[in-house]
Amino acid sequence: xxxxxxxxxxxxxxxxxxxDTLLDTYRAAGAGPFQAEAGQRMWGETYRSNSAPTExxxxxxxxxxxxxxxxxxxxxKPIKPLAPSVNAERLTNSKRIExxxxxNCKWTIGRECSPQEKGDFLLYIQNQ
Amino acid sequence: MMNxxxxxxxxxxxxxxxxxxLSVTVYGDNDREEKDTWLSQSRLDVASVKNSAYQAECxxxxxxxxxxxxxxxxxxxxMGGLENHFGDNAELTAEDQGKILDFLVxxxxxxxxxxxxxxxxxxxxxxxxxxxxxxxxYFKRKHHEIPAGYIQGNxxxxxxxxxxxxxxxxxSGSFNEHEVKIPGVGRWxx
Numbered sequence: 001x002x003x004x005x006x007x008x009x010x011x012x013x014x015x016x017x018x019x020d021t022l023l024d025t026y027r028a029a030g031a032g033p034f035q036a037e038a039g040q041r042m043w044g045e046t047y048r049s050n051s052a053p054t055e056x057x058x059x060x061x062x063x064x065x066x067x068x069x070x071x072x073x074x075x076x077k078p079i080k081p082l083a084p085s086v087n088a089e090r091l092t093n094s095k096r097i098e099x100x101x102x103x104n105c106k107w108t109i110g111r112e113c114s115p116q117e118k119g120d121f122l123l124y125i126q127n128q
Numbered sequence: 129m130m131n132x133x134x135x136x137x138x139x140x141x142x143x144x145x146x147x148x149x150l151s152v153t154v155y156g157d158n159d160r161e162e163k164d165t166w167l168s169q170s171r172l173d174v175a176s177v178k179n180s181a182y183q184a185e186c187x188x189x190x191x192x193x194x195x196x197x198x199x200x201x202x203x204x205x206x207m208g209g210l211e212n213h214f215g216d217n218a219e220l221t222a223e224d225q226g227k228i229l230d231f232l233v234x235x236x237x238x239x240x241x242x243x244x245x246x247x248x249x250x251x252x253x254x255x256x257x258x259x260x261x262x263x264x265x266y267f268k269r270k271h272h273e274i275p276a277g278y279i280q281g282n283x284x285x286x287x288x289x290x291x292x293x294x295x296x297x298x299x300s301g302s303f304n305e306h307e308v309k310i311p312g313v314g315r316w317x318x
Contacts, residue, residue, distance in 0.1 A: 072189050072190070074214075074215070074216070074286075074287075075189055075190040075191075075286070075287075075289065075290060076284075076285075076286045076290060076293075077188075077189055077190055077191075095221075099219075099220070099221070102217070102219055103216075103217040103218060103219055104217075106211075106217040106219075107216060107217045
């Protein structure tokens, strides 16, 4: 616990920087300008893919309130809030952000998210 | 206990920039963990092995099942299909995947002397490659008497895969039936 908290404190300052760096990467891939509203729209959308037997959305696990805890739909394991305003650990680690984009876009939408979509999502989450 | 943590934390924060005390803190924590393991090793059912990558990558979605619950062949197969991990996408970078597979393989049930690792391994035929611990003969035998209403029908449990919901010391590798407490039901002694 001591280690985690200490590392966390050392990283907290970089939350904004992490997002900015990622947005630059997406811009370099041709995306932008980014809009939090577009991220919010996708957050609320329900997707149905061939591989998924049930409808899926970000809300399935994270709920519609990003400052609240979520829950893994199958294992029931709690998911800490995504909003940086209540969870300073969020958006501070670009490797972790990209990992969850890959996993969650494929699971929810059935494909990877585009750099544009990822940037929109980041802005929306960052404002929460 | 909390006081010690708070003091350590305060110290660590003050000197976080130097990095020096941080490494001392890390050291102290390791010492404590090693002592715990050494003292209680013989009473555990499966080896309580810790690996930060495994804990972070796998333990964020589900209970971090000890590697001693499945044989090497199962871990190899499971780690080879993470893009469809029981219906979820659990993809890892090649580097993390390799690291975690090494950890799982070197602590697998067929390489462990711990009581339940040996039993679970012994309950399998050589050609059996279970991907779910709950599919092994040994696991089924140990759980078949529990009414479905206590598990699947219990919103606080959900399924038999949720070890820590009922096994109060599961994370430490202890699965003694006297430590079982089913949420909303109470103790379970058969």
